[in-house]
Amino acid sequence: MESAIAQADEADEAAVTRLVDSFYDRIRAEPRLGPIFENAIQDWDQHLQVMRDFWSRALLGTERYHGCVMSPHFGLPIEAVDLDRFLELFRPTADSTLPADTARRAIQVAEAVTQNLRRAVK
Numbered sequence: 001m002e003s004a005i006a007q008a009d010e011a012d013e014a015a016v017t018r019l020v021d022s023f024y025d026r027i028r029a030e031p032r033l034g035p036i037f038e039n040a041i042q043d044w045d046q047h048l049q050v051m052r053d054f055w056s057r058a059l060l061g062t063e064r065y066h067g068c069v070m071s072p073h074f075g076l077p078i079e080a081v082d083l084d085r086f087l088e089l090f091r092p093t094a095d096s097t098l099p100a101d102t103a104r105r106a107i108q109v110a111e112a113v114t115q116n117l118r119r120a121v122k
């Protein structure tokens with residue numbers, strides 16, 4: 001029983017890794033968003049690890065992420081259209097990398113954060 005739970009956890013964490021890795025591959029190739037990220041991020045390995053921790057906490061309830069989501073975005077050249085594009089890329093990535101119910105929750109989290117960012121950047 002215990003090992004079944006451990007395996008489920010591992011599968012869940014693997015899904016979070018799939019989400020983050022394939023989402024940021026798409027972001028980096030996107031003509032508008034790619035340069036915003038490339039200019040701001042010095043260490044991609046570290047950023048991807050922070051993002052895996054963020055999504056692990058948001059979707060699996062782990063305690064891995066303790067940062068502040070909003071503050072690193074202040075001062076970035078983000079416009080409303082960039083947040084639309086972020087969600088356009090995020091939704092299909094979540095659908096293709098996560099189980100359906102988890103994908104739905106992930107999309108809700110992304111929509112809530114973009115909503116907050118929208119207020120901050122407008």
Ligand code: HEM
Pocket residue numbers: 033036037040041042043047050051054066067068069072073076078082083086109110113114117
């Ligand atoms: C156009 C939209 C966005 C852009 C351009 C953007 C860009 C960035 C950049 C440049 C960083 C800082 C990385 C670093 O300094 O190493 C960052 C951090 C972060 N972003 Fe975004 N982001 C966007 C939207 C979002 C959304 C919608 C979410 C949540 C779903 C999100 C979650 C985070 C988190 C959790 C961090 C790490 C914060 C920390 O250091 O604790 N971002 N983002």
